[in-house]
Amino acid sequence: MRVIVTGGAGFIGSALVRHLVRERGWDILNFDKLTYAANLQSLSAVSENANYRFVQADICDAGAVNRIFADFHPDAVMHLAAESHVDRSISSSAEFIKTNILGTHVLLEAGRQYWSDLPSERRNAFRFLHVSTDEVYGSLADGSFFTESTAYDPRSPYSASKASSDHLVSAWRATYGLPTLITNCSNNYGPHQFPEKLIPLVLLNALEKKPLPVYGDGRNVRDWLYVEDHVKALTAVLERGRIGETYNIGGRAPTENIAVVERICDALDALAPNGETRRSLITFVQDRPGHDRRYAIDPTKIETELGWHAEKTFDTGIAATVEWYLNNEWWWRPLRDDVYSGTRLGLLENSARADRHLSENSV
Numbered sequence: 001m002r003v004i005v006t007g008g009a010g011f012i013g014s015a016l017v018r019h020l021v022r023e024r025g026w027d028i029l030n031f032d033k034l035t036y037a038a039n040l041q042s043l044s045a046v047s048e049n050a051n052y053r054f055v056q057a058d059i060c061d062a063g064a065v066n067r068i069f070a071d072f073h074p075d076a077v078m079h080l081a082a083e084s085h086v087d088r089s090i091s092s093s094a095e096f097i098k099t100n101i102l103g104t105h106v107l108l109e110a111g112r113q114y115w116s117d118l119p120s121e122r123r124n125a126f127r128f129l130h131v132s133t134d135e136v137y138g139s140l141a142d143g144s145f146f147t148e149s150t151a152y153d154p155r156s157p158y159s160a161s162k163a164s165s166d167h168l169v170s171a172w173r174a175t176y177g178l179p180t181l182i183t184n185c186s187n188n189y190g191p192h193q194f195p196e197k198l199i200p201l202v203l204l205n206a207l208e209k210k211p212l213p214v215y216g217d218g219r220n221v222r223d224w225l226y227v228e229d230h231v232k233a234l235t236a237v238l239e240r241g242r243i244g245e246t247y248n249i250g251g252r253a254p255t256e257n258i259a260v261v262e263r264i265c266d267a268l269d270a271l272a273p274n275g276e277t278r279r280s281l282i283t284f285v286q287d288r289p290g291h292d293r294r295y296a297i298d299p300t301k302i303e304t305e306l307g308w309h310a311e312k313t314f315d316t317g318i319a320a321t322v323e324w325y326l327n328n329e330w331w332w333r334p335l336r337d338d339v340y341s342g343t344r345l346g347l348l349e350n351s352a353r354a355d356r357h358l359s360e361n362s363v
């Protein structure tokens, strides 16, 4: 298999590339713009492999995207490149609209052109897998779960941009027959996650004895999935998923944010005791605007149709994650010192200014 992975220097993309290069031996082309969220250090385990190559380019650049298709001759595209942080989308939405919507459109058009020129056998085998999020479904009532037929109701700039891209992908299937697949996955965590997201942010703040910010009352629920389980699910969908279908991916682990933070504290106290209890650092802060209350995935379809199941429980996944961050300061220290130190993002006071600044700079 020859596969273009977009966003392969990000958190999930790099886990996917490592998996496909090492475990599957596929030829992988990592197509990534290298935004603040990218880190080529996450690919050091595969960067010398003959079946791995990297191209730095923007998915919004149609010329670059067309060249990659023409030069690499892929059998599939796994599309993960995106702006991915909800809080940043509240402060400044323009890049989300550009990359997540317009970039996906560029990729679909280039993919369609390339696919329609393929000889019939390769055309039949070609796949375009679009990686999306459960956040497109909006906020759930207690006791209910997202299925593949849940109506879209995105409520943040991030989830609205991902919902738009999902609709584009479905339209390219219906209108042009492009062999697409869509996955909607719950919140991921694990090694190599940029420390703006809840779990690494809390973990690193706790190590540095800084306050552990919990939004609102801490009772918002997210359904956590270990990243290596996610990449195995994506591989299963690419290989065995039915064309045109959507697959929800989740680890059956809906957990309140406050419980997530407490578990990280307890795991750190056990693995790296410092004579204090880290729970004392927990600090409730102003809630995120429009904060969805509950996400929970019903993964029955992918489990029964494709035989995929999450292998890690939340407890084993958190323990592995805490251990990884403890042992890999070389990876996260430069990010904390030079890229993002953990300051609060996504409050409304700053958002008008941030977007005005961006649009002034983009004309």
Ligand code: NAD
Binding pocket: 006, 007, 008, 009, 010, 011, 012, 013, 031, 032, 033, 034, 035, 036, 037, 038, 039, 057, 058, 059, 060, 079, 080, 081, 082, 083, 084, 085, 099, 103, 131, 132, 133, 134, 162, 184, 185, 186, 187, 188, 189, 194
């Ligand atoms: P990430 O922010 O860690 O990585 C995104 C990657 O995309 C980065 O390497 C970045 O450089 C690249 N990128 C951004 N804009 C680009 C552009 N214009 N051209 C080329 N590359 C570009 O994101 P992640 O957490 O790894 O998420 C990957 C995908 O999975 C996203 O599409 C996201 O919506 C989806 N997803 C994420 C989660 C999660 O919990 N993190 C859950 C479900 C779905």
